[in-house]
Amino acid sequence: MLKSERQTADSKQQTAKAVSVRERSGQRRRARSRCLLFAVCCLLFAGACRIDMHDQPKMKPYRSSTFFNDGLSSRPLVDGTVPRGFLKADTEYFTGKKAGRANAALPNGPQPSAQPSVQPSAQQSTSSTASPGAVPTGAAAYPDDVEVFPIPVTIQMVTRGKERYEIFCSACHGPTGDGDGMIVRRGFRRAASFNDDRLRQAPVGHFFDAVTNGWGAMPSYAPQIPVQDRWAIIAYIRALQLKNEMQSPTTTSVPPASATPEGGRHQ
């Protein structure tokens, strides 16, 4: 009897021990599975947050957006913003116009013809020179244009100008600047002669204006010729004028462009 009681007590103890061991292992298992769940969640979240560099959250130019009141994603530029390299604060250098002139960007002086290279017509034959009489000459004819070079003229600049002149101008204005280049000889409107008195006296800014903005039948060469080279070409034109003047003591020996029969002929 005693023995059996002890036995039952023992077995009770054993079952109690077994229960507590099972409970503990159950707790451990639960903790482990919680850990695993947490790790899986972490992995999932990390995966969901991944954004590749090729798919960046950015606004494309001009794409609409609800973020700003005006519906644009791009912000307007602050007033007075100038792109790097486009400041052009030196008006005389970049436009050939005297600083402070209101219409600095516009060509001035007696423009030859409003309709440059269209059908030839009777009035156009007189268009490249202004009517005689009260017309101002020299710097007075082009009051907005600079009279002195805005940069120092060096021999390198003149050499560069000669090279550029022969590439861009001589085809029409001729190698000596008489306005009889090959294109003119083949029927294009007679180009101005740099060796007539009017252009000898014209300020350098006038030449810059003509090359930059075009002049009558002559197109603008601004896209092809950088500002620095335009001044170099003008320095060379001045050298051509001087040379021609020295070679021909009577400056009137070269007839003005419009006095020639080809004056208004162009295609």
Ligand code: HEC
């Ligand atoms: C495609 C031919 C052509 C080329 C190239 C050309 N010009 Fe002209 N240029 C003309 C013609 C034509 C005129 C006269 C415009 C008119 O009467 O309609 C003229 C006029 C001018 C004038 C204006 C003179 C005036 O009457 O006050 C200047 C200055 C001038 N050219 C400079 C240049 C320079 C510098 C270059 C080279 C960078 C050049 N031109 C290249 C055809 C050309």
